[in-house]
Amino acid sequence: QVHLVESGGGVVQPGRSLKLSCAASGFTFTTYGMHWVRQAPGKGLEWVTVISYDGNYKYYADSVKGRFTISRDNSKNTLSLILNSLRPEDSAVYYCARGSGSPFDNWLDPWGQGTLVTVSS
Amino acid sequence: QSVLTQPPSVSGAPGQRVTITCMGGSSNIGAGYDVHWYQQLPGTVPKLLMYGNYLRPSGVPDRFSGSKSGTSASLAITGLQAEDEADYYCQSYDSGLSGYVFGTGTKVTVL
DSSP: OOEEEEEOOEEEOTTOOEEEEEEEESSOGGGSEEEEEEEOTTSOEEEEEEEOTTSOOEEEOTTTTTTEEEEEETTTTEEEEEEOSOOGGGOEEEEEEEEESSTTSOEEEEEOOOEEEEEOO | OOSBBOOSEEEEOTTOOEEEEEEOOTTTGGGTOOOEEEEEOTTSOOEEEEBTTTBOOTTOOTTEEEEEETTEEEEEEOSOOGGGOEEEEEEEEETTTTEEEEBOOEEEEEO
8 A cells, every 4th residue: 555654844933944754655666756745724736846766857846946955765765855944935734745657747646644834933 | 826727616516517627828738748636625635536637546436527628628527426525626747837737726615
């Protein structure tokens, strides 16, 4: 059974950093691209970033480019997201999701349960 | 502000048919990238509902159907049921942004 479990969320002050993790199980992690998607309270879904199966390709939404860094450890089936220079508008539930399909035509399935990040002083 | 536009809400009586549109542009849907749909029931995690424009994952009822034409896509729900009350999002890739994009989301209400 495919399972994704995020961790690392919490309350952080503006300008500070946070590291989110996503533990994957139940599938061959090394053959899938992985995404992060966020959802602010009461708002819609916003795609954040994707990393290729081998970690060689990474793409980011303009809203987080230069501040967030995605990475993966294929030996530990773990996906990570480092959030730097956090802003109040980064407050959201962050989901990790497995990407399927061809590059640039990925669909996301399944999704983890999400981890809440709150940026507030 | 998303590049994929959906109506904020649609509603219908049980048994009726409703359609959700996803309007894109020449750098996403119009460029030939696939459209995928997600259903988010209240208080739950988004779930894949449709992929590759019109393909249903196993377990998704055939009441749900998808289509794509030009720079837009549509999700239709026939035989609307109370359990279909949820938020629905389209998703595609945008070559101008070099990234993936979600639609603005549509809340479906069963009257």
